[in-house]
Amino acid sequence: MNLKLMSKIMSYKVEPLPNSVADLGEAPHWDIATQNLYYVDIVNGKLLRYDFNENKVYHCKIENVSVVGFVVPVEGEPNKFVVGAERDISIVEWDGVSETCEVVKVLAQVEQGDEIYDGNRFNDGKCDPRGRLYAGTMRYFGDHFEFRRGKFYKYNGGSMEVIKDNIGISNGLAWNEDTNKMYYIDTADFNVKEYDYDFTLGELKNPRVVIDLKSYEGRDKLLPDGMTIDAKGYLYIATFNGHSILQVNPKTGKIETEIKLPVKQITSAAFGGPNLDILYVTTANIFGQTQPAGTTYKITGLGVKGTPMTKFKLN
Known part of the structure; x- marks a missing residue:
């Protein structure tokens, strides 16, 4: 490995979930109450559910929807989910x-x-710890780096409020309540940004680049995709073209650990399991990839725990 890393020695295990393949898996959400992992197959308009207790994955095609960017359970409404369905x-x-x-x-x-x-x-969407929904758009086809026509939104009582425009590929989201920070990825920027975040008002300001993946030594333009955070505040960044999840210390911008996977296109990650110590990872098999690309994996033995994910508060 020719990256300038501060590597930790870890013994972790990567295992595929059964019947979990998605052409473009994305947006994993762990539901603590039901011990289910929900995620989407974007290009096929599908929702998927991994039942931890059954060790089984269920698939659902959304009628009359061609693409779906994310899925989040609705608080207090069993069997209902907020999704980004086309626009x-x-x-x-x-x-x-x-x-x-x-x-x-x-x-x-x-x-x-x-x-x-x-x-x-x-594309990707997620709720902050107060249940506010944030989600962004991207062009379905074309050059996302030249034609930056996406926007980043917050759901605000029946409408979507524009937070940022000139977005290439709206992607990973994470929050840290201990430090009042929010993290956001526009893949077309090749970086992860940190914002000061007001959890009472749901407002973000003062962007700062945590890590730039465009020119790491030995790698050419790593593409950051989805993202999650652990209980200590470390970020776990999926690299769409890098075969790995990068554990990053946001205070220093250093890659602490590179978690390797057997496929190239890593799209996102979420902590789950009864103790929130299993890292679930979605992947894709587009642009000429073949299976096992597209498989969803579980990673155990990392020695870390995640933070609970929040359901969507409709009212």
């Missing part, structure tokens, strides 16, 4: 077992009425 923020009802599910309500729409946004779709 809609919608509520989907799914019993977790049936092979089809449906949109029961559209909460908000974005980027309507202007043909320059016709090729856009929602």
